[in-house]
Amino acid sequence: MKIDSPSSITPREASIRLEWISTRILPGVAVLLLSIPLCQWAGSNLPNGIVPAYIIYMMIVIVLWSMYMAVQYAFVGIAQTWKNKTHACNNQTATNESTAQKPVFLLEAMPVYNKSESIDTVCEAENTEEVSEAEVTEVARMVEIRELPKENHTSSTYQQGIDDFYQSQAESQKKRIQTIHEYILYIMSPFVYEEDMDEFCTDLLRFAMDHNYRPEVEWKRYKTKLSSFDVRHMVWSIATRLGLGKGKVYSNDDCACYIERRFASLCVTASGEPLSHNTLRNLTVTSNSDQIHCDYPGKDGLLFHIPLQLGGEKG
Numbered sequence: 001m002k003i004d005s006p007s008s009i010t011p012r013e014a015s016i017r018l019e020w021i022s023t024r025i026l027p028g029v030a031v032l033l034l035s036i037p038l039c040q041w042a043g044s045n046l047p048n049g050i051v052p053a054y055i056i057y058m059m060i061v062i063v064l065w066s067m068y069m070a071v072q073y074a075f076v077g078i079a080q081t082w083k084n085k086t087h088a089c090n091n092q093t094a095t096n097e098s099t100a101q102k103p104v105f106l107l108e109a110m111p112v113y114n115k116s117e118s119i120d121t122v123c124e125a126e127n128t129e130e131v132s133e134a135e136v137t138e139v140a141r142m143v144e145i146r147e148l149p150k151e152n153h154t155s156s157t158y159q160q161g162i163d164d165f166y167q168s169q170a171e172s173q174k175k176r177i178q179t180i181h182e183y184i185l186y187i188m189s190p191f192v193y194e195e196d197m198d199e200f201c202t203d204l205l206r207f208a209m210d211h212n213y214r215p216e217v218e219w220k221r222y223k224t225k226l227s228s229f230d231v232r233h234m235v236w237s238i239a240t241r242l243g244l245g246k247g248k249v250y251s252n253d254d255c256a257c258y259i260e261r262r263f264a265s266l267c268v269t270a271s272g273e274p275l276s277h278n279t280l281r282n283l284t285v286t287s288n289s290d291q292i293h294c295d296y297p298g299k300d301g302l303l304f305h306i307p308l309q310l311g312g313e314k315g
Contacts, residue, residue: 032061034064038060038064175302176302177209179241179303179304179309180205180208180238181201181205182309183237183238183309184200184205184234185197185201186306186307187234187295187304187306188200188234190224191223191226192221192222193221200219203215204238207238208238208242211239211242211250214257214258215261215262218262218263218264220265224291226266226291226292227266227287227289227290227291228266228267228268228275228280229285229286229289229290229292230290230291231259231266231292232255232259232280232282232283233290233293233294233295235255235258235259236255236283237294237295237304240296240297241301252283253277255280255281255283256281256283257277259280267280
């Protein structure tokens with residue numbers, strides 16, 4: 001068996017061996033020695049033969065060793081807790097001293113305050129006593145007070161831009177629909193009965209709000225005879241104010257599809273044959289019998305040439 005010489009043992013190994021001697025070997029010997037008289041005392045007080053002597057001895061050894069280990073770990077836990085508390089107090093004191101040596105700005109002061117809330121109450125009391133009223137006044141004077149943007153400033157501005165854009169679009173759409181409604185009421189009043197006008201306008205306004213809308217029912221009630229030229233001119237006047245042409249919202253095909261469904265009985269030849277789709281696509285073609293003419297937009301691109309709107313358009 002090789003025995004290490006004292007010079008070959010490192011300080012760490014020496015510390016471990018000393019710890020084992022002081023916390024395991026010596027207490028173990030003491031427990032064994034103390035168990036002998038306790039075992040004799042128990043044997044003399046218990047009835048003869050009720051419990052064997054070796055069992056009494058083992059029970060006493062186990063109880064004494066358990067008590068020793070419990071007390072040892074309790075003291076170790078208390079010592080460790082006290083050590084951690086002392087270390088935290090020292091760190092907090094050092095932090096406060098370093099903070100007081102330089103200007104404290106608003107963004108720096110907030111994290112320091114939040115961290116201090118997690119320190120033990122005793123440390124808070126000690127630190128409070130160390131900071132004088134003059135130091136508090138000086139720190140407050142050095143805090144840079146400025147109007148900082150809120151965290152959600154960017155997101156709120158972004159959302160406000162979206163809301164304002166769509167609100168503006170909705171207001172423009174409402175104005176266009178109202179202007180078109182006034183035009184239909186005025187231009188169709190000689191040809192549609194007053195009690196039917198709401199229904200007639202509603203269908204046209206649906207087309208004005210959706211270029212893909214296709215009516216399912218043909219309109220047949222008229223006060224006076226109309227031609228396909230008249231309804232083509234009316235639909236063109238409406239569509240051109242909503243964007244009619246290549247690359248725009250409305251196309252000539254959209255208008256022709258609406259006309260041949262809504263005004264089917266008007267879109268026939270002299271012999272009664274239905275007009276072709278290509279014929280109805282020509283929305284601005286004229287004839288000698290036209291009663292409704294194309295209303296070309298003015299400078300504003302929206303208003304119609306009717307008495308109700310003439311005052312709002314110049315030139």
